[in-house]
Amino acid sequence: MSHLKLNQVSFRYKEQSSWLLKHVSFEVESGSSVSLLGPSGSGKSTLFYLLGGMYTPDDGEIMLDNMPLSKSGMVGYMPQDSSLFPWMTVKENILLGYKLGNKKKTFSLGNWLDRAGLTEIADSYPHQLSGGMKQRVSFLRVLAGGHSLICLDEPFASLDALTRSKMQKWLASLMNADQTLLLITHQIEEAVLLTDHIYLFPNLLEGRPIEIRNPFPKMERFQVRKTPVFWEFVQQMEQQLKQQT
Numbered sequence: 001m002s003h004l005k006l007n008q009v010s011f012r013y014k015e016q017s018s019w020l021l022k023h024v025s026f027e028v029e030s031g032s033s034v035s036l037l038g039p040s041g042s043g044k045s046t047l048f049y050l051l052g053g054m055y056t057p058d059d060g061e062i063m064l065d066n067m068p069l070s071k072s073g074m075v076g077y078m079p080q081d082s083s084l085f086p087w088m089t090v091k092e093n094i095l096l097g098y099k100l101g102n103k104k105k106t107f108s109l110g111n112w113l114d115r116a117g118l119t120e121i122a123d124s125y126p127h128q129l130s131g132g133m134k135q136r137v138s139f140l141r142v143l144a145g146g147h148s149l150i151c152l153d154e155p156f157a158s159l160d161a162l163t164r165s166k167m168q169k170w171l172a173s174l175m176n177a178d179q180t181l182l183l184i185t186h187q188i189e190e191a192v193l194l195t196d197h198i199y200l201f202p203n204l205l206e207g208r209p210i211e212i213r214n215p216f217p218k219m220e221r222f223q224v225r226k227t228p229v230f231w232e233f234v235q236q237m238e239q240q241l242k243q244q245t
């Protein structure tokens with residue numbers, strides 16, 4: 001289980017004169033899922049770089065299970081593009097996630113390839129795969145790391161609407177109850193389908209986000225999507241986002 005807490009986190013890139021993240025504070029309960037929504041360029045991916053240990057905050061602290069998040073590799077991170085190594089096969093790319101991960105949990109490659117529908121392409125190279133397949137491989141690589149906090153940065157942004165919809169269902173079916181998920185998305189619909197809470201950040205990542213609890217239970221979201229009540233909620237959220245940004 002992983003309880004994440006950001007306390008007054010501030011950060012700016014060396015070449016920037018002003019703060020990109022300023023006194024950002026929020027918490028993600030262990031085993032829950034949260035979407036981060038905010039305008040383009042507001043610093044969402046940068047926040048993930050801090051969680052992944054690629055940069056350190058200039059101020060404030062990030063705590064994971066009440067311990068400072070002081071080194072990289074404590075969270076599973078999937079960037080916007082699939083970033084698979086082109087010289088490695090599907091199998092090798094996924095196993096790399098395991099080798100670099102925390103190895104506290106066992107990872108049964110054959111079983112996961114099967115669940116992901118990738119068994120037949122296990123020995124293929126990334127250039128031979130479709131966009132949706134690459135994203136699936138990339139996601140399995142993150143799962144293989146065995147981290148209980150998983151950060152996904154717009155994982156399906158580059159996919160067409162139909163593939164994206166299939167991938168959302170697929171992802172929901174693969175997430176374990178003990179995994180904590182942070183998802184960056186620009187799609188409110190996706191946030192409502194995949195996460196328990198939605199945190200809205202107006203303009204910059206500054207202070208506390210507006211926290212909205214998803215009213216739809218996890219098991220019913222893909223069914224409720226077919227009803228007007230789902231789309232009314234998505235529209236309300238859209239209005240709120242427009243007013244805040």
Ligand SMILES: Nc1ncnc2c1ncn2[C@@H]1O[C@H](COP(=O)(O)OP(=O)(O)OP(=O)(O)O)[C@@H](O)[C@H]1O
Pocket residue numbers: 013015020038039040041042043044045046047
């Ligand atoms: N490595 C870096 N060095 C310097 N500046 C950077 C770096 N990465 C991002 N930036 C700048 O930081 C700002 C925020 O970028 P970031 O990618 O974190 O925003 P974002 O909210 O994730 O945007 P989007 O929704 O478009 O992906 C941008 O102005 C960007 O140019």
